[in-house]
Amino acid sequence: MFPSSFDYVRASSVAEAISILANEEDAKLLAGGHSLLPLMKLRLASPSKLVDIGRISELSYIEDRGEYVAVGALTRHRDLEVSAVLGSSVPMLSHVASLVGDPSVRHRGTIGGSVAHGDGASDLPAAVLALDATMVAQGPNGTREIPASEFFLGFLETALEEGEILTEIKVPKIHGGWSYQKFNRRAQDWAIVGVAAVRNGSTKVSLVNMGSMPLRALATEAAMNSGASISDAAALAAEGIDPPADLNASADYRRHLASVLVKRALEEASSS
């Protein structure tokens, strides 16, 4: 549980962090440290330099911007959990944040860190996918926006380019119903399967831990948006999806859970 040696530098601004990243090939950003540090302690990751952006206070905010809520990338899970702005406009994000890990994880981990890590088993990436959020990234070539549907590309792989920093997540307000179903054995664990459903005009459903990255239940969405019953749509939850198998669940069991949980999520989202 001892990482390889590495250099450490603390960035005081986004611009400084971008410039350090540009000059160091093997540098990694450190925010809350709850994804990266465990990998480093197991020596599964050995970056040459950590650029600590955890104290850049300008990236920790939750702001009502009319149609959407802007969440700074360094906002901690605990702040999402108790935010009044999110509570009235995007309560699902508060709820999902309250289910991440345990209290110490929630007081350290950041939404940007979790989303940029892009773990298919994490709660927040799937949540921003179902919420149709937009990621704002800054890099040496300026600022760009990436829709959630184009952000997650594969196993721990996102659309962020080398040297880019995720700075903000724009989350559309929810006007309809929503649900987040997290199925796990212990409260503190990753979901064995999770489902986020948002009925905001159309229906969006995303799946946790059903693939190498957060996935949309596209067949279910299509069925719902063309008027199918919840039961029929839920039965399609794992259509075209090849879920992983691990000690907690076989692929078949995950497919079964996805259907059960999607049904529960759609029922809850439709009743609220």
Add this chain to the structure above:
Amino acid sequence: MNGSILGTRVIRLEDPELLKGRATYVDNLEHPGALYCYFVRSTVAAAKIASLDVARAKELPGVRAVLVASDYDIEPFVPFFPLNEHLKRPVLASGVVKFVGDPIAMIIAADRSTAVDASELVEVEYEPLDAVVDMEDALSINARQIDPEVARNLVASVVGGNSDNPLNGAEVVVRGRFENQRMSVAPMEPNSIAVNPDGDGDEGITVWVSTQMPHVIQTKLSSILSIPKGSLRVITPNVGGGFGGKAGVIQEHVAVVGASLMLGIPLRWMEERGENLISMQGRGQVQYVEMAISRDGLILGLDARMVGDAGAYGGFGGGLVAGSTRSMAQGVYSIPKIRYKAAVASTNTPPIGALRGAGRPEATAFLERIVDMAAAEISMDPIEFRRKNLISSTSFPYQSVMGPLYDSGNFVKALDAVAEVSKYQDLRREQLRRRQAGETVVLGIGVSCYVEVTAGGGASEYGAVDITPDGGAEIRVGTSGHGQGHPTTFSMLVADTLKIPLEKIKFIQSDTKEVPRGGGTGGSRSLQLGGSAVNAAALQVLDVAKNLAASHFEASVDDIIVSQEGTIGVAGSPSHFLSWTDLMDVAKQAGVELAYRGDFNQAGATFPFGAHVSVVEVDLETGLVRPISHFAVDDCGRVLNPLVVEGQQHGGIAQGIGQALYEKVYFDAYGNPLNSSFAEYLVPSAAEMPNFVASNTETPSPLNPLGAKGIGESATVGSTPAVQNAVVDALSHLGVRHIDMPMTPERVWQAISQGSNGPLWSEPPSIFSEIKKSDSGSAPEEVDI
């Protein structure tokens, strides 16, 4: 008893230090000048070591030495007690590796990070051998023989009971194949040791080690390393959990102390979490159990064929299937005919040791499963079936078919008590209501009865009480408590007898310089042996004190009393009293020592028992089990401190829920461990726990003056099958009769899907037909672990 604090809820004296984080453990003590050790471990389960090159590791700046097997002049040894005389283990793997995690080299470096860096520079080439992973496969004729001396990988075997044909002529026979899965012990503090070869001046070598048994470590290290016992001082500071996993020495202890003596430098080692999870494990049995009953629900016979997994190097815990699992196989029931056969297998997995209960939970688990299956077979309520077959309260002391003499018991009383406190009939009504309403979250009610054995090993322990010049007392005892409450409960005994306030009593343990001998803490032995020894010492001191006071006041010793204020003097004569401080002066003048040091010997083992009811909800759509409440009635004889007993009950329930629902060590087909971190090895947290309702019946043991039996492991024995039975019970209307532990959501979902079509029985391995007689090492039930 007027004014007695015995039987009262005294808050633990040791807790403030522990809770404030001020307690010291091996690794947060200062060890001036000590270098750090780190082990290079095998990454394959079975292989010849073709080459081992440590040259590059040695060159890394900060590395003092890299040691391999050939650097040590230490004969292979038995870490705790032998299961098979041929299976001794070298200090580091020599020539071959036998499981993933087997240590093959030890780095000594200036700091931990450098030691880990150096370990990555050690180059090992393996010539892989077939890994023998599964205990039943290991016993098959086709399996590779792991150890040249152990044919068929059969490390030990036992035949017990009183019948060759216990099922003969029965009206009804039920049978099941049950897995009692391999578990990690998972203490909060992993293993840790530090050694100063120069000791503290004239003491020779000093070792600080996290263990349940400092005196055993002293004896073992001195014999393995050929050093005089008197020149080795072993100190055990606070221990962050033992649970059976810190009994005896481990290879790493010997490697570190051996290196320290060889190089003449102080060394320290602390195991990492991942190492702790894969170096040693507990449980690990496959149980083929058949029970014959009459149509009206009387048990007629029991046939058990049991496979135990010893892991590599003949891990002593593998022998529990031939030891305490065997001796407790009759349990709480009248069973006229029993046949019991056990086969212990060697495998390429971590050595099996002890885990809380050590063989007794495994016995109760199979009995309580087969009893529930029997009750279900004739559609009898599980409590009614049990009540019908429990050994009568008038039969004690009771001679079990399997050998033990149960000292005292009232099994029916405990069962009645738990039925009442759990409102059992109300629970059954709610279960029926949900089923009839077609609800998807159903209720399960699990019952278990148990009897287990405590202080089954060498039933002797050292205890001493010294009055100090300030009128206080010092206790010295050979047990080595680490969270069980000994500083409080043992002090209560002295306070009660001598009327010295708790805050003036100093509790000393776990230091071989202070305490001449001791068996440590294991097998739930501490209060009944160590406590009785302390109690006896206090009574002896009182006797000396009374005689001194009698001569001082020229009174008859029969008239001398101890007042509630802690003064000694003549009854009815208030001016003729001495404080303990005064009495120390009197003793000094008389040339008498106001102290007693001695050993308490108990004539045999004691047998705690109890009954549990566990209530769970099962989601029929997902298979998820949610514990709702757990009722424990545990009888550990006379209760000295109910608060401490309740704490043991709570912890035991939690650990039982852990085994029933969450925990299992998994390997792939090549013997690679699949859950070597707490992210994958699921120890449940407080968030998963239901409400606990713990209570006691008190049936004193006749074998010690306190009337005490052990409580440290009982709740684990009783709770695990209650939870398992609850889950099966929840699904009984679907035809489900058994689900193996851990009852993961997926397993439960599969059982729901299969209903009555699920597999219950398969033929046991063929090796049982070849086992005609016992062939095992020292019977493990004779050791407290």
